[in-house]
Amino acid sequence: MRAHPPAQPPPYANQQPPAPEAGPNQQTPWVKKSGTPTAEEFARRRLVKPAEPVATMGARAILTKGTMGLVRLPPGKREQEYKQDVEMVRRNFGGLRQVTVVNPKGGAGKTVAVLLLAMTFGQKRGGYVLAWDNNETQGTLGMRAQQDFHARTVRDMMRDLHLFRGSHGRVGDLSQYVRAQGEGMFDVLASDESATAGEMLTASAFAEIREIVSRFYKLIFVDTGNNVRAENWQAAIDATDQLVVSMSARNDSAETAARMLDYLEQQGLHRLVRQAVTVVSMPPSRRELDIPAIMQHFAARTRTVLLAPYERLIDSGEPMRYNQMSAQTRAAWLKIAAAVAEGL
Numbered sequence: 001m002r003a004h005p006p007a008q009p010p011p012y013a014n015q016q017p018p019a020p021e022a023g024p025n026q027q028t029p030w031v032k033k034s035g036t037p038t039a040e041e042f043a044r045r046r047l048v049k050p051a052e053p054v055a056t057m058g059a060r061a062i063l064t065k066g067t068m069g070l071v072r073l074p075p076g077k078r079e080q081e082y083k084q085d086v087e088m089v090r091r092n093f094g095g096l097r098q099v100t101v102v103n104p105k106g107g108a109g110k111t112v113a114v115l116l117l118a119m120t121f122g123q124k125r126g127g128y129v130l131a132w133d134n135n136e137t138q139g140t141l142g143m144r145a146q147q148d149f150h151a152r153t154v155r156d157m158m159r160d161l162h163l164f165r166g167s168h169g170r171v172g173d174l175s176q177y178v179r180a181q182g183e184g185m186f187d188v189l190a191s192d193e194s195a196t197a198g199e200m201l202t203a204s205a206f207a208e209i210r211e212i213v214s215r216f217y218k219l220i221f222v223d224t225g226n227n228v229r230a231e232n233w234q235a236a237i238d239a240t241d242q243l244v245v246s247m248s249a250r251n252d253s254a255e256t257a258a259r260m261l262d263y264l265e266q267q268g269l270h271r272l273v274r275q276a277v278t279v280v281s282m283p284p285s286r287r288e289l290d291i292p293a294i295m296q297h298f299a300a301r302t303r304t305v306l307l308a309p310y311e312r313l314i315d316s317g318e319p320m321r322y323n324q325m326s327a328q329t330r331a332a333w334l335k336i337a338a339a340v341a342e343g344l
Contacts, residue, residue: 097241098219098222098241103247109248117221117244127186130221131187135223139225171216206236228263243272245260278302303339
């Protein structure tokens with residue numbers, strides 16, 4: 001009987017069989033090894049390879065549009081900075097934040113700064129922004145803002161505080177006291193616009209009003225008066241998350257702001273001063289102005305110093321609209337808003 005050769009072991013006896021050719025679903029990293037995708041993995045697919053950014057501003061965007069997308073240039077440096085500033089303004093601050101604009105000197109640009117910051121944050125974030133005139137006397141925030149269906153002020157709200165105590169008060173009720181700014185995407189709480197106003201706002205009244213508006217807004221920009229010893233001025237400082245020091249590019253405006261910082265440091269508020277943003281508003285002409293000395297002084301005391309360009313519409317004293325501002329002004333205040341947001 002002829003002997004049969006010994007049986008040969010199967011070719012995969014000592015090794016793993018080759019994996020079957022991957023199907024279209026198995027080639028994607030968000031699918032399980034079993035080949036069955038999950039909803040979470042489907043949602044994560046967008047993180048695998050982010051889309052290449054394409055310029056949407058300037059000559060690069062024009063070229064992309066002119067070639068019907070055949071030439072797709074990435075954003076230039078200016079557009080990248082713009083998008084970074086917008087992202088900074090839009091980020092989540094994790095709760096209510098108050099920005100207080102200060103300088104005891106009149107004409108230092110506090111009201112303009114409050115309005116332009118509120119406009120910029122409102123435009124880029126989409127609302128939930130309040131500009132509040134916390135002036136101890138007659139303020140001008142309501143005059144520089146757009147008018148609403150009513151002319152009520154913080155005095156009217158103080159009279160009706162009982163309507164908001166406890167669980168009472170809805171956003172519809174609050175609209176009777178704040179002035180909607182339409183395209184600006186923010187609201188204004190005006191101070192008493194009477195030159196013969198009686199009692200001044202107390203610290204407790206400020207705190208109670210702030211507690212009420214905090215139910216409806218994520219960002220509050222507070223305009224202040226010229227008396228650093230006033231109760232409502234002190235109360236605003238105590239509640240501040242980010243300080244903005246506003247001044248015109250004049251030595252008297254800058255010196256008043258510097259003395260105010262001395263005062264705040266004497267009160268133990270060193271960190272608030274060090275983290276402050278300084279805004280220097282430019283006049284139509286720089287002649288006989290010592291801008292470098294002003295910038296050097298406040299750069300050594302605060303977190304950053306930024307220049308706000310001259311804007312004819314601001315100088316006119318008329319109500320301000322965001323879309324009527326020059327592109328240069330809007331760009332400068334976006335940069336200022338991003339610096340403020342960084343501190344929040």
